[in-house]
Amino acid sequence: MDFKDTLIIWYSANKRELPWRKTKNPYHIWLSEIILQQTQVNQGLPYYERFIAQYPTVFDLANASETSILKLWQGLGYYSRARNLHTSAKLIVNEFDGEFPNNYKDLIKLKGVGDYTASAIASFAFNEVEAVVDGNVYRVLSRYFGIDTPINTTAGIKEFKSLATSLIDTEQPATFNQAIMEFGAIQCKPKNPDCSICPLQDSCVALEKQLVEVLPVKLKKTKVTKKHFNYLVFIDPHKNTLFEQRTKKGIWQNLYQFPLVESERSLNAEEFHLLNIDSELLDISNFDHSLYNEADIVHKLSHQHLYTKFWIIEVEELPKEAIPTKTLTNYPAPVLISDFINEFPF
């Protein structure tokens, strides 16, 4: 029995029941694939259910505000996915009359849809013969064929896409793609796979050469940078506060936060008070403050560690764009901020 048949038989016996596998609706499949980018199934699942419930069609998503989409996305990370989702939904509605692109070539033109996602939608929704190559597929192929080409290089990307294309079951591309990914997620998993029960154990090069824990090869990523964040939590007598949108490009773009002052290092109260906090709308030359957290709250991201302090500043008056603290949870915010909002007794 060949590679594809073994995988498909294994899949039929071991697959999980997942909601996006029960539909051919390209919009729903698209939503699931964007949500699942760099995200484990268990983490993405509740977000998928909420998005389907709140935005049942591409028209609902296109007509929504970006802020409400980001709010529903809150906590999932990589927020450009949500912004691109909205951009592409509007394109599909306004330019394609709501007709979803139905082939790889057109799908990959959508913002946020690259080779993997275009292949996934094209095969799952439209039965196009296009091989998916995600993290699972890299692992399965590199191990089974004993390939040590680094997967995060141009050469590796080309080599594995070509190999996957040569292996796909052209009669059932959707099932093959699901099968190889599920196999990577459950059987040929990153750590401590149980090769003794693997249906491919007799022909797996990595198992034979004891390379299972070595493959796939991945070039090391860059080191993390450290930053020091000081959030200014103003509170006036009416329990209003300042909460503003991050408009700059970069991390957490278009999410909301308290006014932020970065510093070179962690500040104590005296050093903080000496900061020249400049604001046209706010005279805070003489304010009283207290420190919410004595020790820095360390928020760790893939390539940044954020050492954070929240400074509570009680003032008599705030500019008119101040909002009631009760409404803070209506806005999309980074986990770092929303955790504070949920914790702090306003």
Add this chain to the structure above:
DNA sequence: AATTCGGGGCG
């Protein structure tokens, strides 16, 4: 080709 984008889970 290298970097940037989040957050959570796991050994």
Add this chain to the structure above:
DNA sequence: CGCCCAGAATT
């Protein structure tokens, strides 16, 4: 602590 996750866009 480092690596991984149904990757893509930007530099």
